[in-house]
Amino acid sequence: MDDQPRLMHSSHGVGMAGHPGLAQHMQDSTGGADGEGRKQDIGDILQQIMTITDQSLDEAQARKHALNCHRMKPALFNVLCEIKEKTVLSIRGAQEEEPPDAQLMRLDNMLLAEGVSGPEKGGGSAAAAAAAAAAGGGGPDNSAEHSDYRAKLSQIRQIYHTELEKYEQACNEFTTHVMNLLREQSRTRPISPKEIERMVNIIHRKFSTIQMQLKQSTCEAVMILRSRFLDARRKRRNFNKQATEFLNEYFYSHLSNPYPSEEAKEELAKKCSITVSQVSNWFGNKRIRYKKNIGKFQEEANMYAARTAVTATNVSTHGSQANSPSTPNSAGDTSPC
DNA sequence: TGTTATGATTCAAC
DNA sequence: GTTGAATCATAACA
Numbered sequence: 001m002d003d004q005p006r007l008m009h010s011s012h013g014v015g016m017a018g019h020p021g022l023a024q025h026m027q028d029s030t031g032g033a034d035g036e037g038r039k040q041d042i043g044d045i046l047q048q049i050m051t052i053t054d055q056s057l058d059e060a061q062a063r064k065h066a067l068n069c070h071r072m073k074p075a076l077f078n079v080l081c082e083i084k085e086k087t088v089l090s091i092r093g094a095q096e097e098e099p100p101d102a103q104l105m106r107l108d109n110m111l112l113a114e115g116v117s118g119p120e121k122g123g124g125s126a127a128a129a130a131a132a133a134a135a136g137g138g139g140p141d142n143s144a145e146h147s148d149y150r151a152k153l154s155q156i157r158q159i160y161h162t163e164l165e166k167y168e169q170a171c172n173e174f175t176t177h178v179m180n181l182l183r184e185q186s187r188t189r190p191i192s193p194k195e196i197e198r199m200v201n202i203i204h205r206k207f208s209t210i211q212m213q214l215k216q217s218t219c220e221a222v223m224i225l226r227s228r229f230l231d232a233r234r235k236r237r238n239f240n241k242q243a244t245e246f247l248n249e250y251f252y253s254h255l256s257n258p259y260p261s262e263e264a265k266e267e268l269a270k271k272c273s274i275t276v277s278q279v280s281n282w283f284g285n286k287r288i289r290y291k292k293n294i295g296k297f298q299e300e301a302n303m304y305a306a307r308t309a310v311t312a313t314n315v316s317t318h319g320s321q322a323n324s325p326s327t328p329n330s331a332g333d334t335s336p337c
Numbered sequence: 338t339g340t341t342a343t344g345a346t347t348c349a350a351c
Numbered sequence: 352g353t354t355g356a357a358t359c360a361t362a363a364c365a
Contacts, residue, residue: 236345259354285345287354
């Protein structure tokens with residue numbers, strides 16, 4: 001780095017101030033014997049550069065040193081830098097204008113929404129919470145699945161951040177390495193600070209691409225996890241026998257109006273160790289299936305009606321309250337819906 | 338392995 | 352938001 005200004009500007013009084021370049025330099029010098037001598041100098045230098053690879057290492061080192069000390073070297077470097085600069089700009093030109101990356105924005109938004117990037121949302125995602133709520137929100141199995149989901153999401157989050165950190169570190173290390181290398185090489189090659197800056201940008205862009213791939217694969221992992229979690233909701237587990245008994249008991253004892261109130265649903269849910277949503281589902285299914293095939297359910301209806309009658313008798317005998325949950329309608333009806 | 342039973346989901350109507 | 356109806360997915364059973 002320290003050498004750069006030394007290389008770019010002549011200290012030999014050749015008249016390079018204001019960065020005029022070799023052409024300008026030559027134009028200023030045309031005509032006299034001095035101009036002829038300089039042309040000869042340039043020819044010599046170019047010849048030496050062209051043949052340097054044919055020489056032995058020691059010879060090449062000696063020649064390199066001689067070139068570095070040559071009074072025309074700064075002027076030549078300036079010209080080569082200018083040519084390189086113009087060539088690179090004309091080649092890249094429009095290519096360097098990048099449109100804002102919509103895909104990257106989408107990925108960032110998704111990672112943020114899922115709680116993978118950004119601040120941790122209490123160890124889980126809003127999506128998981130919503131899914132858990134939709135699933136009936138609160139059974140023991142469900143909360144276990146939810147915590148499992150959160151644990152796995154946390155794992156993904158951890159891996160994502162570790163990888164991201166690793167990439168950033170690697171990017172910084174590589175950038176520093178390349179910058180040092182280019183600065184070192186700028187002693188012997190025409191490399192301008194602008195070019196180094198451009199190279200750094202290229203490296204950053206490459207690492208951004210890698211980061212995007214990381215984000216993409218993280219998103220995919222979250223999607224897979226989420227779909228597995230949502231699929232798990234569909235896994236059907238039959239209610240235990242006692243729960244079905246409670247539900248049927250209520251249903252057949254309120255056959256004329258099998259629509260439990262919210263309180264009754266809560267009470268049944270508690271008794272059956274299921275959620276209120278499950279109670280609602282059960283009654284929804286039961287009503288429709290009963291209506292579709294009354295004959296098939298007749299035996300069941302009779303059995304529960306008999307049970308209810310026995311319970312009612314016991315209640316009147318012992319003067320105690322019935323065991324079945326409260327209802328807006330009278331118990332013991334047998335007329336369907 | 339096919340059939341039935343059953344819990345869950347979706348969607349339209351209210 | 353609740354309900355009925357259709358449907359899906361899976362457990363249970365013959």
